[in-house]
Amino acid sequence: MFRSALAQSRRAAARSARFASTSAKQQTLKERLAELIPVELENVKAARAAHGKKSFGPVVVDQLYGGMRGLPALIWEGSVLDAEEGIRFRGKTIPECQELLPKAPGGQEPLPEALFWLLLTGEVPTQEQVTALSKDWAARAAIPEFVQEIIDRCPPTLHPMSQFSLAVTALNHDSAFAKAYQEGVSKKEYWGPTFEDSMDLIAKLPNIAGRIYRNVYGQGKLPAINADKDYSWNLANLLGFGESPEFVELMRLYITIHSDHEGGNVSAHTGKLVGSALSDPFLAFGASLNGLAGPLHGLANQEVLLWLRKMQSKIGENASDEAVKEYVWSTLKGGQVVPGYGHAVLRKTDPRYMAQREFALKHLPEDPLFKLVGQVYNIVPSILLEAGKAKNPWPNVDAHSGVLLTHYGLTQMQFYTVLFGVSRAFGVAAQLIWDRALGAPLERPKSYSTAAINKMFKDKTA
Numbered sequence: 001m002f003r004s005a006l007a008q009s010r011r012a013a014a015r016s017a018r019f020a021s022t023s024a025k026q027q028t029l030k031e032r033l034a035e036l037i038p039v040e041l042e043n044v045k046a047a048r049a050a051h052g053k054k055s056f057g058p059v060v061v062d063q064l065y066g067g068m069r070g071l072p073a074l075i076w077e078g079s080v081l082d083a084e085e086g087i088r089f090r091g092k093t094i095p096e097c098q099e100l101l102p103k104a105p106g107g108q109e110p111l112p113e114a115l116f117w118l119l120l121t122g123e124v125p126t127q128e129q130v131t132a133l134s135k136d137w138a139a140r141a142a143i144p145e146f147v148q149e150i151i152d153r154c155p156p157t158l159h160p161m162s163q164f165s166l167a168v169t170a171l172n173h174d175s176a177f178a179k180a181y182q183e184g185v186s187k188k189e190y191w192g193p194t195f196e197d198s199m200d201l202i203a204k205l206p207n208i209a210g211r212i213y214r215n216v217y218g219q220g221k222l223p224a225i226n227a228d229k230d231y232s233w234n235l236a237n238l239l240g241f242g243e244s245p246e247f248v249e250l251m252r253l254y255i256t257i258h259s260d261h262e263g264g265n266v267s268a269h270t271g272k273l274v275g276s277a278l279s280d281p282f283l284a285f286g287a288s289l290n291g292l293a294g295p296l297h298g299l300a301n302q303e304v305l306l307w308l309r310k311m312q313s314k315i316g317e318n319a320s321d322e323a324v325k326e327y328v329w330s331t332l333k334g335g336q337v338v339p340g341y342g343h344a345v346l347r348k349t350d351p352r353y354m355a356q357r358e359f360a361l362k363h364l365p366e367d368p369l370f371k372l373v374g375q376v377y378n379i380v381p382s383i384l385l386e387a388g389k390a391k392n393p394w395p396n397v398d399a400h401s402g403v404l405l406t407h408y409g410l411t412q413m414q415f416y417t418v419l420f421g422v423s424r425a426f427g428v429a430a431q432l433i434w435d436r437a438l439g440a441p442l443e444r445p446k447s448y449s450t451a452a453i454n455k456m457f458k459d460k461t462a
């Protein structure tokens, strides 16, 4: 039975690949997805028939107390994280994506539109398909007036991430999925309105982010979306940096590399969990943002800049290695973490850190803050190793993003995680669409109390 399911799914995949090669240029993302879904349903059926009863090994009690590290628990299609090598988007490393994905005319960094296509389909889109996606998102970019008002009424002292989450949650007012559900849509059709909501969500984020930025930091009126430009150009322009081609390139790289980091990280898992209750993509991603706003997760990029600035005010600019070492030790001795270092899964330098370092070496090698980030990179890992607690002493993505934004004049560090959030929507949305297409069930793992654990293992030796 398994063999025939597998053969059937291979035949379907071959048919769809043939079709894709002849009609790829004409196909929209939704059309391509509609072809891939039946193929993937067969793939999943075959994988479950072959492996459904196989074990990943024992679960130990420490994993329940230890934040579920290493516990295999989720299906996530867009990316898989290797502890040593870092992230691969649909099997492709960051340098491979930089090489293979379509770029803007004259640009060198991949277009996030292409990355979204890759996350959803596992395929590299054509330039025409990417351009069509840019146009589609531009056409969907306007946000309802009442959402504009919600943002405008927020006090500038409310953290930009809280404003962001409020606005995204409010988009649920016009959710195609929520409406279709109320009208009794069949389970088999869930993915269609989820796709529409996801496209709307991604498309509207630049206007939301731009409005928050301009309100909080008094940067004047928001310009209109330019339908002839790509997503990152529009995002940069809404923030006031459309005239800087290097900043636009930075946005393309930034949105691409922050998009997805497999399923277990706080923001991705939260989105998937909330979506599993059939909350629409706006509600699900609003929840993701609340998780991303924590200092151990996405807020770390803000914390890194704050920490570096505090360091500079304490020990001065161009400080010696000895002074930096002393500052790092004082952070640890104060019972605080060194922001931007360590990771729950990675055990080597994050390739997203390296991609940003390479961008800096190319575009801003003499920037004093970049030099400090490099100096810290040479110093912190050995101190964390000596301190002996952190399992990974190496830098993560957040150790490098702030210095790039600061270089181009986006110095308001409380805003940085909003940009991370714009990017993370790509990964969360792609998985929400697949979850609804594949009929993913309500998430509901088992929990235990300490008393229950003690009772369970009473009188047992192992």
Ligand SMILES: CC(=O)SCCNC(=O)CCNC(=O)[C@H](O)C(C)(C)COP(=O)(O)OP(=O)(O)OC[C@H]1O[C@@H](n2cnc3c(N)ncnc32)[C@H](O)[C@@H]1OP(=O)(O)O
Residues within 6 Å of the ligand: 295, 296, 297, 298, 300, 332, 336, 337, 338, 339, 340, 341, 342, 343, 344, 345, 389, 390, 391, 392, 396, 397, 398
């Ligand atoms: C996009 C992202 O989310 S990337 C991560 C962004 N977050 C940061 O950069 C914050 C700084 N880093 C950290 O706090 C951690 O490394 C985390 C949260 C990222 C991972 O946490 P864990 O998986 O629990 O890390 P790990 O198993 O290595 O922790 C063991 C101990 O080392 C400590 N440790 C880990 N990283 C650091 C660090 N950068 N500085 C100081 N101590 C650290 C932990 O706090 C923990 O201490 P405890 O035993 O007293 O509780």
Ligand SMILES: O=C([O-])CC(=O)C(=O)O
Residues within 6 Å of the ligand: 260, 261, 264, 265, 266, 267, 344, 345, 396, 397
């Ligand atoms: O994977 C994680 O736990 C955190 C992270 O780097 C991300 O979500 O980008």
